[in-house]
Amino acid sequence: MNALANRYGEGFMPSSSPSPTFGHGQPLPDCLPQGYYPPSQSQAVSALTPHLYRPVCECHAIYGAGYGAGLANIFGKVSFAVSGNFRIRGNNGRSMPLSLHIRFAGARLSGKSEAHLRFNAPVVEAMKGWKKRWLFDNVLPPTLLRKMRAGSVLSMLSMPEGRGHLAGALSRSFQDLSDLYDSNMPSFDRADDHEQLAGHALESALLVVCVNVQDDAHRKWLDSFGQDAMASGYLFRLLMMECDELAIEGAGAQQPEFALLDYDDRIIELITSGRVKLESMPANKLPVIDVAPEAEQILRQAKGHFCSMSGKALSSRDVIVFSARLCANARRIAGCMHVFERYDGPVSADTMARAVMIAEYFGACWLATVFPSKPLPAGVQRGQHLLDKLCTWVLQSRVSPLSWREADIVALAPNFGWSKAEMREAMTWMCCAGFAQVLPRNEGGRRVIKFELNPNFAPPQLKHQTDMPIRL
Structure with a gap:
C-alpha cells in the first residue's frame, strides 16, 4: 500500500542547486545550453504554496495521478476560480487577468483523467445555477465567441483527453486565443453578428484553458502547426508540459481526503465570490493586486535568466518574446497562489520566487517539447552500446x-546482431569520441593491432586493472 500523503505537510522552497534530473524519466534536452540545469519536476511541485502542495500530493497518493498531471490541472482550476475575483498589476502599470492557458501532454496511463476529474469536481459544483454556458470542449471558434459575447464572461476550455480538440479549428485559432488570453474579446468577423447583439456584446471576458492531451497527438499538432503558432505569438503564451510518467495504483478509499476537501471548499468560495463580482462589473474592471518591489526585482532577474536558458534554441528576437511571456505567466501564477492562500497586501517576494521556479520548469518543458532532442545516429548508438558492454565485461572479470x-x-559482431561493418563503425565512433584508440603492439615478437580503451575516459574502477588477458 502507498504511504499516506503528509496531511500537515506544506510546500517549501527547494534548493536552487543544479539538478541532474529534469522531469520524470526525462533526460536534459539538447535545446538547453550546456551547463544549465532546469528545476526538476519535484522542485516545481515543492515550490507550490502549502494549500496547493498538499492537494497535489494527496491526489497522487489517493488517485494515483502523476505529479505533472496534478501540477498542470490544479493550476488550471485554481486560475479559473481566482480570475473572476482579481487581476494583477503588470510591469508596465497596467493590469492583466489571472487566467492561464495550459496544455498537459502525457503518455497513456499518466493520470490525466484522474487529475482533471478530481480537481474539476468543486468547479462543477460551484458553477451550478450559472445561466450561461461556461465549460467548453471541442467547439468551433464561432460558437465559442458567440457564447462569450452573449454573456459567458467566465469560461473554461478543459477536457481530460483532448485529441479531438487538437484536430479541431479552435486549437489553430491563434489570434482569437491570444486576445482571450488577455481577456479581450476578438473583433467581429461578420457584420450581422454585431447587429444581432445590438451593441450589448461583452468587450472583455475570461477564458481559462486547461487541456489534457495524449503525447502523440501533441507531437503531431506541433509538427503541423507549431511554426504558425509561434509566428502568431500564441505559442509563447501557452504553458506546456510533456512528460512520460505513469500513474500509480493509489490508495483509493483506504486513505481519507483532507487537503483535497480544503481545496474543494476554497474553490467553491472563490467561484461564488467571483460570480457575484462578474455580475456587477466587467472582467477588465476587477480589483487589482499589486506586486511588492522585492517581487518585481525577482521577476527582473528572472527575465534575464529566461533569456539565457532559451538562447540556444531561439533566435535573438524570439528569446526576448519567450522571456517576456514566461515572466507574464510567472506573474499570473504568483497571483493565483497569492489569492488562493488568502494572503494580504501585494504579492510577496517569497510567493514570486515560488512562481518563478514553477514558471521556469514550465519554460524548460516548453523548450523541450517545441525543440525535441534529435535521436542519435545508429552508429553512435552502437558505439555507446559497445562501450557500455566492454566496461561491463571488464568489471565482471576483475582481471581485465x-x-x-x-x-x-x-x-563479436554476430553476438550483437551487427555486421562486421557495423561493429567497425561502432569502434570508429569510440575512437573519434576519445573513448578508445587502435594501436600496433608487439606481443611475443609478433606485431598485433590492439583496440584499447582510453584510461582517462574509463570508469574509475577500470583505471587500475592489471594487464592480464580476458576471455570474451
Missing part, C-alpha cells in the same frame, strides 16, 4: 586490461 585484439572485437 583495457585492450583487446581488434580482430577479436570485430569477431
Whole structure:
C-alpha cells in the first residue's frame, strides 16, 4: 500500500542547486545550453504554496495521478476560480487577468483523467445555477465567441483527453486565443453578428484553458502547426508540459481526503465570490493586486535568466518574446497562489520566487517539447552500446586490461546482431569520441593491432586493472 500523503505537510522552497534530473524519466534536452540545469519536476511541485502542495500530493497518493498531471490541472482550476475575483498589476502599470492557458501532454496511463476529474469536481459544483454556458470542449471558434459575447464572461476550455480538440479549428485559432488570453474579446468577423447583439456584446471576458492531451497527438499538432503558432505569438503564451510518467495504483478509499476537501471548499468560495463580482462589473474592471518591489526585482532577474536558458534554441528576437511571456505567466501564477492562500497586501517576494521556479520548469518543458532532442545516429548508438558492454565485461572479470585484439572485437559482431561493418563503425565512433584508440603492439615478437580503451575516459574502477588477458 502507498504511504499516506503528509496531511500537515506544506510546500517549501527547494534548493536552487543544479539538478541532474529534469522531469520524470526525462533526460536534459539538447535545446538547453550546456551547463544549465532546469528545476526538476519535484522542485516545481515543492515550490507550490502549502494549500496547493498538499492537494497535489494527496491526489497522487489517493488517485494515483502523476505529479505533472496534478501540477498542470490544479493550476488550471485554481486560475479559473481566482480570475473572476482579481487581476494583477503588470510591469508596465497596467493590469492583466489571472487566467492561464495550459496544455498537459502525457503518455497513456499518466493520470490525466484522474487529475482533471478530481480537481474539476468543486468547479462543477460551484458553477451550478450559472445561466450561461461556461465549460467548453471541442467547439468551433464561432460558437465559442458567440457564447462569450452573449454573456459567458467566465469560461473554461478543459477536457481530460483532448485529441479531438487538437484536430479541431479552435486549437489553430491563434489570434482569437491570444486576445482571450488577455481577456479581450476578438473583433467581429461578420457584420450581422454585431447587429444581432445590438451593441450589448461583452468587450472583455475570461477564458481559462486547461487541456489534457495524449503525447502523440501533441507531437503531431506541433509538427503541423507549431511554426504558425509561434509566428502568431500564441505559442509563447501557452504553458506546456510533456512528460512520460505513469500513474500509480493509489490508495483509493483506504486513505481519507483532507487537503483535497480544503481545496474543494476554497474553490467553491472563490467561484461564488467571483460570480457575484462578474455580475456587477466587467472582467477588465476587477480589483487589482499589486506586486511588492522585492517581487518585481525577482521577476527582473528572472527575465534575464529566461533569456539565457532559451538562447540556444531561439533566435535573438524570439528569446526576448519567450522571456517576456514566461515572466507574464510567472506573474499570473504568483497571483493565483497569492489569492488562493488568502494572503494580504501585494504579492510577496517569497510567493514570486515560488512562481518563478514553477514558471521556469514550465519554460524548460516548453523548450523541450517545441525543440525535441534529435535521436542519435545508429552508429553512435552502437558505439555507446559497445562501450557500455566492454566496461561491463571488464568489471565482471576483475582481471581485465583495457585492450583487446581488434580482430577479436570485430569477431563479436554476430553476438550483437551487427555486421562486421557495423561493429567497425561502432569502434570508429569510440575512437573519434576519445573513448578508445587502435594501436600496433608487439606481443611475443609478433606485431598485433590492439583496440584499447582510453584510461582517462574509463570508469574509475577500470583505471587500475592489471594487464592480464580476458576471455570474451
